[in-house]
Amino acid sequence: MRRLTLIASALLGLFSALPAHAERIKDLGTFQGVRSNQLTGYGLVIGLSGTGDDSLDYATLGMKGVISRFGLNLPAGVNPALKNAAAVMVTADLPAFAKPGQKLDITVSALGKAKSLRGGTLLMMPLNGADGQIYAMAQGNLAVGGLGIDAADGSKLTVNIPTSGRIPGGATVERAVEAGFASTPTLLFNLAEADLTTISRVANAINLAVGGGRAHVVDAVSVAITAPQGAEARTLLMGQIENLPVDPADAPARVIVNARTGTVVINGAVRIAPAAVSHGKLTVKVDEKPTIVQPAPFSRGRTAVEPNSNIAVEEERRPMFNFHPGASLADIVKAVNAIGASPADLVAILEALKQAGAMKADLVIL
Structure with a gap:
């Protein structure tokens, strides 16, 4: 059973070792108007090694539009094969006070069924703000950390996410945002x-x-x-x-529980009122061992299965522990470790203390 020396012990050392100290105002918030703005755009990635969209209409229409810009018009009904191209969505953050000519990092993500963007090049495309205006132009070669491989027998291997990549400095700011x-x-x-x-x-x-x-x-x-x-x-x-x-105000007493990972974080402001806690475990085991019964020779009997069940009950006895008035994070950790409680057990104990009115803290379940 995992013991809860984990995060709580580390937090105990953190809260007890570090004295309260002043923070800069810039670390506590921001001035209104001094913020970034989100940009998005639709584009095409080319140069893929057979891992593109192929049959996606968005990619086909996009490629026709790109070709037409260079004076080449495809005959009606003719669609280019696009296994080496993919339709993508491009996102970026435009920092406050960004000026024309400055570079932005962009994220490129596949829109359709492209298997991988590895080795692709993003064609020049605009990035729009929420007001529909163009604020940057993007283009460049993708850096993709994922890898996807398909074998002839249908087996597949995927490492990380090959359908999303980054282009550092891949966009150039074309318009500044007035902060006001x-x-x-x-x-x-x-x-x-x-x-x-x-x-x-x-x-x-x-x-x-x-x-x-x-x-x-x-x-x-x-x-x-x-x-x-x-x-x-x-x-x-x-x-x-x-x-x-x-000097910021002390944080309110709060217990954070991540139900998916079993992580429990208790801040140093949590205090426990006088309370006694007993936490045990009851385990019921049912062991099925059926017996095969064979009939005697020439008896015209049939082979049968005779049920054979063994039921055992185990109750793990753990001592009751007592919280004194004003018990701190150190007292909670010490008591829980003494009974060998797992994170799941700790959650049950904290919820019971909260319902009993012995813990004056916000219990947040993620």
């Missing part, structure tokens, strides 16, 4: 996670640094900051604010 932060009445800073205590400390730190009571709390996420007009003055102010140290 230079002309807004105020700057708005948003926390990554809502917290009333932390947002108050952020506002206080800004007021102490820049003076004039410029920062005002809007809600548990946002601080509005009065700033001078002009991109240069605001950029300098934002840079100063981002590097101000702030």
Whole structure:
């Protein structure tokens, strides 16, 4: 049985060894308008070694469009064989303040039944934003980490994902996105996670640094900051604010359980009220050993199967353990390890403590 010295012990050392320390404001959130934008596009990958779409209409129409751009028109009813080409979707993130001419990394994924994009080249194609405008152009040779092989007898071997690849610097920015932060009445800073205590400390730190009571709390996420007009003055102010140290509020008591992997994470704020816990296991085993019965010679009898079942019950007895008032993460780990509980057993214990009102923490099941 696996013991729970796993993640909980590591977290115990982490929470006990590291003192609380200030974080930079830039690590707690971002300014509104300073963000990336998603780009997508449809294109064709050529140069494949017989692993393309072949019969996919999207790839056929796309190839006809590419050919027509070079002045070649195929006769009606003639479709190019596309085993060496594949229709793909291309995605990229356009960073804040990206300027025309800068390079973007792009991800290329097969749209149809292409078996592999390994060795392919993406033909020039536009990348559009949510507003339908073109913000970048993409083209280049794919780097594919996966591998797929088909043998003549029908057997197959696939390593990783051969139908998706990356092109580092495969797109060039053609249009900048206007952030708008230079002309807004105020700057708005948003926390990554809502917290009333932390947002108050952020506002206080800004007021102490820049003076004039410029920062005002809007809600548990946002601080509005009065700033001078002009991109240069605001950029300098934002840079100063981002590097101000702030002591964030302690995280709320929380237990995270991943039911699929059996991972249990308990943060250092979890405390247990007085409680006694007994956790045992009952195992029932049924062993079937049928016996073959042969009739006596010349008795006109028939061979029969005689059932033979053995039932055994095993109950694993484990001692009861007691949580004293204010028991911490260390006490929980020590008690659970003492009875040799598995992650599944720990989940059952924590759920019971929660229902009994002995654990004041959020129990999150992933």
